[in-house]
Each structure stands twice: as structure tokens, then as C-alpha cells.
Amino acid sequence: MNNLLIISCIFGKQFKKVHRSPDNKNSYFFTNNKELKGEIINKGWNYVYVNKVLSNDSIISSLQSKYIKFLQFLEDFPQFQNAKTIIYFDHKENVSSASIDEIKLLINNNVDKSLIIRHTPSNKTSVYHEIRAAMGQSRYVKNMNKTNNFIKNIITTKEFSEHVRICNTGLLIFINREEIKELLNNVYEKCIEHQQPECQIYWSIFSQKHKDKIKEIKWTHIKTIKRGTPKY
Numbered sequence: 099m100n101n102l103l104i105i106s107c108i109f110g111k112q113f114k115k116v117h118r119s120p121d122n123k124n125s126y127f128f129t130n131n132k133e134l135k136g137e138i139i140n141k142g143w144n145y146v147y148v149n150k151v152l153s154n155d156s157i158i159s160s161l162q163s164k165y166i167k168f169l170q171f172l173e174d175f176p177q178f179q180n181a182k183t184i185i186y187f188d189h190k191e192n193v194s195s196a197s198i199d200e201i202k203l204l205i206n207n208n209v210d211k212s213l214i215i216r217h218t219p220s221n222k223t224s225v226y227h228e229i230r231a232a233m234g235q236s237r238y239v240k241n242m243n244k245t246n247n248f249i250k251n252i253i254t255t256k257e258f259s260e261h262v263r264i265c266n267t268g269l270l271i272f273i274n275r276e277e278i279k280e281l282l283n284n285v286y287e288k289c290i291e292h293q294q295p296e297c298q299i300y301w302s303i304f305s306q307k308h309k310d311k312i313k314e315i316k317w318t319h320i321k322t323i324k325r326g327t328p329k330y
Contacts, residue, residue, distance in 0.1 A: 103181035104198070106143075107166040108134060108189050110159025111152060115328035117192045119143040126178070127189075128166050146175070156237045160295035163188075167267065167297070168286040169275060184272040191268055192324040200320045204313075205273055212278045212311040214271035218298075219317040222264035225249055225302045232296045244292040245299055252303060262302045265314060269323070274311075281308045 104121055107128040116134070119125040119142035127143035129135075130150040138145045148171070150162050165171055167186055172179055185201060187193050204214055222228055229246060232238040253260050275282070284304040289297050305312060 101180060101182035103178055103184045104193075105166060105184065105186050106189050106191075107148075107163050109148070109150065109162035110156070111154050112156065112159065113189065113327070115330065116141050116143065116189055117328045118194075120193045120195050120198045128171065130162065157240065157293060157295060160237055161289060161293065164286050164289050164295070164297060167270065168282040169272070170282075170286055184270075184275065186270045186272070187323075188268040190325055190327055192326060192328075193269075194322055197320060197322040200322060201271055204315070204320070205271065208313045209273065211313040212272070212274040212308075214273065214313045214315060215265045215267070216269055216315055216317050216319065218264045218266045223261060225253075225260045225262060225264070225299060228264045228296075228299050228302060232299065235296075238294070238296040241293045242296075245294045245296070248288070248292065249299065249303065258303050258306050262306060263314065264298060264302050265305070266317065267298050267301055268325070269320075277311050278308055281305060 102124045104125040105128065106116070108116065109130050111131060114134070114137065116127060116138055119127070122142045125143050126146050127138045128146045128148050129138065130148045130152050132147065135145050148165070150165070151158070153159055169184065183205060185198070208214060222231065229242065229249070232242065249260070252258050281304050285297055285300045288300045289295060
């Protein structure tokens with residue numbers, strides 16, 4: 099597949115290991131932690147340094163990662179702008195070359211879509227299910243009042259529904275990113291505005307206007323992806 103870009107990232111000081119690259123040629127790992135350079139290169143990735151403040155704060159680091167996830171970095175890294183297809187995944191997703199083969203087949207079967215995304219593993223069917231699930235993590239809880247108020251207000255407009263199948267943003271397969279640029283920008287900007295790293299809440303709302311451009315698949319559809327914190 100020509101013009102393929104595979105990306106992942108770590109921001110902050112918390113994580114020291116990365117999973118092996120699924121594709122040595124097209125895989126780029128972004129970080130603001132220069133101490134990870136050796137680990138990233140040894141695992142077969144192309145190393146890309148991002149000049150953002152290095153912090154121990156999990157909220158700051160998690161929000162910085164959205165800069166990569168929602169493709170905001172393309173404005174500042176013109177060398178990647180020619181990529182036609184972009185596969186993003188969180189650093190905890192262990193994506194192999196076999197996984198990439200599965201993803202390429204998915205892309206070829208959904209060329210009329212702009213993005214492919216997986217459902218969450220558990221059957222969450224409301225934005226409030228996602229909010230409740232997020233309350234177990236302190237980095238999400240801190241600014242959840244802002245998020246909750248925003249959700250309540252936007253639902254009262256009747257333009258958006260609280261009843262929506264929640265998707266997992268840990269893997270985003272961009273087929274035609276220009277068609278969903280508004281969605282990506284909306285989610286990113288709201289995360290930053292509310293200082294809320296729990297982007298799946300905002301995704302569940304803003305994606306409703308783009309349903310015709312998105313292919314949602316089951317969590318288990320891509321058989322070869324394993325999730326877990328890298329240890330070696």
C-alpha cells in the first residue's frame with residue numbers, strides 16, 4: 099500500500115518501553131522524551147522528537163498525545179502530509195505485521211469510508227456509560243464536571259443523542275482524513291479546552307454528524323492485535 103504512515107506515541111516520563119514496530123519502513127514513533135530514543139529505534143521504529151514540555155503530570159502528557167492521535171501534528175511536520183493512509187494506535191496496542199495485513203484488507207473493503215474504528219470491548223450504548231467508566235481514573239475525574247456540563251448542554255439542543263455505541267479511539271484507521279478533519283479538530287479542541295484526556299466521550303458526540311463516513315467494527319474484528327503495557 100503506497101503512501102502508508104503508521105504512527106504511535108508516548109509523551110511524558112511515565113512509560114519506558116514500547117512494543118516492536120509492525121513495519122520498519124513506514125512506522126514512526128513520536129515522543130517528547132529523548133530518553134526513549136534508543137528504545138524506540140531498537141524496536142524498529144523511526145524516532146520523531148516532538149518539542150513539547152516533558153512532564154510527570156498524567157493529564158498534561160495524555161493531552162499532548164492527542165496532538166498525534168487526532169493528526170494535529172501534520173501542520174508542524176510537513177514531511178508526513180503526503181501520506182494517503184494513516185494508521186494510528188496507542189502505545190499499549192501491540193500491532194504486528196499480521197495486524198497491518200488485516201487492516202489493509204479492511205481498508206480495501208471500505209474505500210468509500212473516511213475512517214475505521216473499533217467498538218469498545220464492553221457494550222457501552224450511552225455517553226453516560228462512558229462517563230461512569232471513566233470515573234475510575236484520576237486523570238479523567240479531575241475535570242469531569244466541565245465535561246459533564248458540556249454533554250448535558252449539547253444533548254438538550256437535540257442535535258446530538260446520548261444513546262450511541264461507544265467506540266475505542268486506541269486504534270484509528272484514517273482512509274480519507276480531509277473528510278473528517280472537522281471531527282478530529284472538534285474532539286481535540288474540546289479535550290484541550292476542558293483539560294480532559296477522556297477523548298472517547300467527545301468522540302461519541304461529535305462523530306454522530308459523520309456516521310456516513312465512519313466504518314465501526316467489533317473490538318475483536320482484527321484478531322491479531324493484543325493490548326498491554328510493553329514490558330521488554
